[in-house]
Amino acid sequence: MNIVDQVRQAGVVGAGGAGFPTWKKMSAQAECVIANGSECEPLLRVDQQLMTLYACELVEGMKRVMQSTGARRGIIALKEKYEKAVIALEGCPGRDSIEIHLLENYYPAGDEQALVCDVLGKIVPEGGIPLDIGAVVQNVGTLINIHRAGGGAAVTHRWLTVTGAVGSPKTIIAPVGTSVRDALAAAGGPTVSPYTVIDGGPLMGAESTGVVRKTTTSLIVLPADHKVVRYKRKPIDQDVKIARSACEGCRFCTDLCPRFLIGHTLEPHAIMGAVSYQAVEEIDPLVISQAYLCCQCGLCGMYACPTLLSPERIIKACVESLKSSGAAPLHRRKVREARPERDYRRPTVDSLVSRLELEEYDVDAPMETKPLEVNAVCIPLKQHVGAPCVPLVKKGDMVKAGQLIADIAEGKLGAPLHASITGVVSDVTEEAISIRA
Numbered sequence: 001m002n003i004v005d006q007v008r009q010a011g012v013v014g015a016g017g018a019g020f021p022t023w024k025k026m027s028a029q030a031e032c033v034i035a036n037g038s039e040c041e042p043l044l045r046v047d048q049q050l051m052t053l054y055a056c057e058l059v060e061g062m063k064r065v066m067q068s069t070g071a072r073r074g075i076i077a078l079k080e081k082y083e084k085a086v087i088a089l090e091g092c093p094g095r096d097s098i099e100i101h102l103l104e105n106y107y108p109a110g111d112e113q114a115l116v117c118d119v120l121g122k123i124v125p126e127g128g129i130p131l132d133i134g135a136v137v138q139n140v141g142t143l144i145n146i147h148r149a150g151g152g153a154a155v156t157h158r159w160l161t162v163t164g165a166v167g168s169p170k171t172i173i174a175p176v177g178t179s180v181r182d183a184l185a186a187a188g189g190p191t192v193s194p195y196t197v198i199d200g201g202p203l204m205g206a207e208s209t210g211v212v213r214k215t216t217t218s219l220i221v222l223p224a225d226h227k228v229v230r231y232k233r234k235p236i237d238q239d240v241k242i243a244r245s246a247c248e249g250c251r252f253c254t255d256l257c258p259r260f261l262i263g264h265t266l267e268p269h270a271i272m273g274a275v276s277y278q279a280v281e282e283i284d285p286l287v288i289s290q291a292y293l294c295c296q297c298g299l300c301g302m303y304a305c306p307t308l309l310s311p312e313r314i315i316k317a318c319v320e321s322l323k324s325s326g327a328a329p330l331h332r333r334k335v336r337e338a339r340p341e342r343d344y345r346r347p348t349v350d351s352l353v354s355r356l357e358l359e360e361y362d363v364d365a366p367m368e369t370k371p372l373e374v375n376a377v378c379i380p381l382k383q384h385v386g387a388p389c390v391p392l393v394k395k396g397d398m399v400k401a402g403q404l405i406a407d408i409a410e411g412k413l414g415a416p417l418h419a420s421i422t423g424v425v426s427d428v429t430e431e432a433i434s435i436r437a
């Protein structure tokens with residue numbers, strides 16, 4: 001079996017949070033593979049430790065992707081501040097000609113298009129993907145899973161940082177489908193009440209659905225009245241109403257937007273101005289279609305806007321509305337150079353931590369390399385981009401850890417699911433498969 005089929009069978013998906021099925025990306029032909037080790041969201045401590053602990057597995061995964069895509073160039077991009085990881089990667093005997101590219105500590109260094117711009121000096125065309133300029137970008141955790149898939153290991157566990165208001169912040173290896181309650185207990189449990197749990201980083205993450213998924217990079221416990229939680233809970237219609245009176249047209253959201261800075265036609269202040277007074281379908285198509293170019297990094301609302309409006313959430317709603325009306329993206333321009341002001345308009349992660357009032361939670365979260373043991377898991381059937389998986393087991397079946405329990409339908413995009421613990425299937429619904437140890 002070739003490596004792409006092995007990766008597909010192992011259920012590998014993008015581990016950086018997006019969940020795109022990895023076999024699909026590996027099926028393309030490319031000139032260059034970039035390992036994304038930037039880990040740019042505040043408080044996350046996963047990728048920097050993976051690159052230190054499993055440096056050689058990462059390199060082997062990289063070689064497999066280079067082989068499958070025909071890429072002659074491989075580059076591991078990580079922040080200069082991850083000194084231990086840099087040393088581990090430089091000392092990896094099999095690294096051969098794979099290059100190491102050091103990044104500064106800004107946000108969102110891990111946005112694929114910003115990363116490609118930094119590493120290759122090339123701009124992905126508007127509405128395009130890195131492959132359009134010959135690059136494939138893979139998260140470092142994904143690359144380790146690719147290497148393991150080559151040895152027949154399915155994705156059954158997830159590395160994640162459990163941090164924020166918990167007794168002992170740490171990075172754990174948890175079976176996919178572990179309850180948030182069990183994951184928090186492994187880090188000493190919440191230290192505040194009431195609290196909210198964010199799945200993912202403070203900017204791009206959302207309130208947890210209650211279980212650890214293949215795409216869960218972190219669980220961050222915050223007091224329920226914390227600034228970040230209040231921001232995420234604001235109703236969108238309230239946001240639009242407030243924008244009418246509070247949007248000053250100051251352009252700060254545009255000036256700091258990473259996609260604007262790489263030269264794309266995305267001006268969130270223009271979208272905000274239009275949405276405040278017109279229904280989406282009445283807005284100039286060339287303005288509203290800019291929404292398709294947004295990567296949802298959250299910088300415009302959570303960092304740039306002086307009145308804490310939420311351009312990224314309004315833009316997300318605009319995209320949903322455009323898609324449901326069948327409106328095609330209008331901006332497809334090729335861009336040669338990033339805007340010159342990009343060099344001095346990228347906020348550091350430290351400044352984000354401060355702006356979001358997260359200083360007290362910006363602490364180490366050392367990796368616990370012994371996988372967490374749990375008595376039960378609830379494995380969602382949709383944890384990836386594409387169609388949900390179809391269950392292959394029924395209530396009462398015995399399953400072993402690593403056994404295939406759900407697969408994607410013929411011809412659909414997706415990634416299969418495997419039992420993350422050995423036990424008995426206790427429930428199968430349209431949403432998930434539960435297993436009791």
Ligand code: SF4
Nearest residue numbers: 257294297298300312
């Ligand atoms: S979320 Fe805001 S800052 Fe980020 S890409 Fe979209 S418009 Fe730009």
Ligand code: SF4
Nearest residue numbers: 247248250251253305
């Ligand atoms: S930064 Fe805020 S106030 Fe300024 S233009 Fe953007 S949304 Fe309006």
